[in-house]
Amino acid sequence: MTAPDVEAAPQPLVDVDVDQERYARFRISFEAVTDFGRRLLAARLAAAGVLPAPGAAAGRDEILARLAVAAGYEPLGDALLDLLERADLLRRQGDRLAVTHRVVEAAGLAEDDVTDAAATALSREHPDIAGYVPLLVACQTGLVGVVRGDRPANEVLFPGGSDELVSGIYRDNVQLDFYNRLCAALVQQQVRQFLRRYPRSFAQVLEVGAGTGGTTGPVLDALAERAERLRYFYTDVGPAFLRLGRRRFGADRPYVDFARYNVEGAPEDQGFEPGSMQVVLASNVLHATLRISAALRHCHALLKPGGVLVVNEMTSRLDYNTLTFGLAEGWWRHEDDEPRVPASPLLDVAGWRAAFGRAGFVDVRAHAVPGLAADEQVQTVFVATATGACGASR
Ligand SMILES: C[S@@+](CC[C@H](N)C(=O)[O-])C[C@H]1O[C@@H](n2cnc3c(N)ncnc32)[C@H](O)[C@@H]1O
Known part of the structure; x- marks a missing residue:
């Protein structure tokens, strides 16, 4: 549909x-x-x-x-x-x-x-x-x-x-839990808005790099109210995560599909129709790609004009992450010229805003913990709106 x-x-x-x-x-x-x-x-x-x-x-x-x-x-x-x-x-x-x-x-x-x-x-x-x-x-x-x-x-x-x-680290964690609930509320808001405007349509949401489903859980809970008008694509580059996702979320949710998708490649080469999604969600995944600009272009290509990309990313370097995830070769594999936060694969808020703009997104909103100064925020959830103007996804 x-x-x-x-x-x-x-x-x-x-x-x-x-x-x-x-x-x-x-x-x-x-x-x-x-x-x-x-x-x-x-x-x-x-x-x-x-x-x-x-x-x-x-x-x-x-x-x-x-x-x-x-x-x-x-x-x-x-x-x-x-x-x-x-x-x-x-x-x-x-x-x-x-x-x-x-x-x-x-x-x-x-x-x-x-x-x-x-x-x-x-x-x-x-x-x-x-x-x-x-x-x-x-x-x-x-x-x-x-x-x-x-x-x-x-x-x-x-x-x-x-x-x-x-x-x-994901268990009963006040910080991760807040950002996951924030993602859930923002995705829910978009889906509600869309279905209200188009009462006879289905909303299509694609999650990139869903992994073990840490963010998916709260998002699917928030979307349950619209389940009969929803199609949710749980995707990851790793097939093991798809098996895991199917076990965790597949049993009683016929509206969730599980499919491999590598955000470093164009959607049309991987069985996804360009311009078919109202929401694309990427939680803690885009920093791990070789080229952030390409990953953002591919997310843009998946979206309908006016659809939104919700991105949850660490926007400050934390020594804890260097001492743990820094051991994974993937942490250091980026090959692009994005201004990464020194000694990390991360972009700061300004870096993300610029990257969204270059990929054809407009109206970029940044959300974080209420009441905390900007330089104390470690993580940010962005909502960026796709225009019709991005052109080719490659
Ligand atoms: C740190 S985990 C985050 C998992 C989940 N989104 C969360 O926040 O709980 C990163 C996930 O991104 C996936 N990933 C890494 N590179 C990817 C790519 N190029 N395309 C799609 N997924 C990718 C990994 O397989 C992994 O599941």
């Missing part, structure tokens, strides 16, 4: 709130887990003979040579040294770097039993970030082997093929 075009219309702000007290506590806890990760990194690198001994100093290249990063991990090596310097674990002495007293104090964390005890104490003190701790510990205890190419990153991030470590 093909639905008529959606006219671009002013969008009222959606009303999605966050428990401010709980979110403030979460931010303090998140800083505690991040600092634990930085000290763990320093202790492990010192024990591996990568960092200069206390009292000595070494050039940056010398330290990187001792780290012996495999091809593809050079940006991670640089990012780790920057991170240690910012955290006052390494300090400049002229053009050389020396460890600080913080590294000496953290030295015990080179031992697994000390690390485990510290991790347990941290989780007890900050139960709201307990889900972040096991992934961080696994990544830091496995880091040297991974960056040297001795061990595949997936073995560390997904031990035995399980997503248990990664999915730990």
Whole structure:
């Protein structure tokens, strides 16, 4: 069923709130887990003979040579040294770097039993970030082997093929939960608006990189009220995620289709009709593509004129992510000239706005946590409206 075009219309702000007290506590806890990760990194690198001994100093290249990063991990090596310097674990002495007293104090964390005890104490003190701790510990205890190419990153991030470590951070998480609800409300708003205007039409929504369905769950819940007039495409580049999605969402939702789609390629080459969607949703996925401009053009091509792209993305670099997802080669694979936030694959809010504009989107709205200053926001949900003017999707 093909639905008529959606006219671009002013969008009222959606009303999605966050428990401010709980979110403030979460931010303090998140800083505690991040600092634990930085000290763990320093202790492990010192024990591996990568960092200069206390009292000595070494050039940056010398330290990187001792780290012996495999091809593809050079940006991670640089990012780790920057991170240690910012955290006052390494300090400049002229053009050389020396460890600080913080590294000496953290030295015990080179031992697994000390690390485990510290991790347990941290989780007890900050139960709201307990889900972040096991992934961080696994990544830091496995880091040297991974960056040297001795061990595949997936073995560390997904031990035995399980997503248990990664999915730990998604459980009962006030921040992720807020952004997922925000995505859900924004998609719901678009679908409602469209169906109200075209009462005899179906709304078509395509989710790019749906993964394990962290965002899909709240979105499908919000859309359940219009299920009889909805077609939802749950897509991902990875077939394993489609099987997972089908198990999780397929049973009682005949209006959800599961299909492979790689946003780096044109929709028409992958069985999707250009100009057929009212909403395209991409949550935490577009930063992982080789070229953001191409990915945005392909999203634009999927949309009807006036349809919207909802993008949920981290817009600030977080050391926690460098210390964990930074181990995945994919984190560093981008090949474009977009102004990425240094030492990360991310774009900031201005970078996204510019990229949307170049891909033919207009009326770009940015949504984030209410009541928080712009420089404190770590994540943003954008709603960008497609024009009819983008032209070719390639
Ligand atoms: C960090 S996960 C996010 C999953 C989910 N959207 C969420 O927010 O919970 C990124 C997902 O994007 C998918 N992905 C990565 N590159 C992609 C591409 N080029 N096209 C489509 N999906 C892609 C991955 O397979 C993975 O499932």
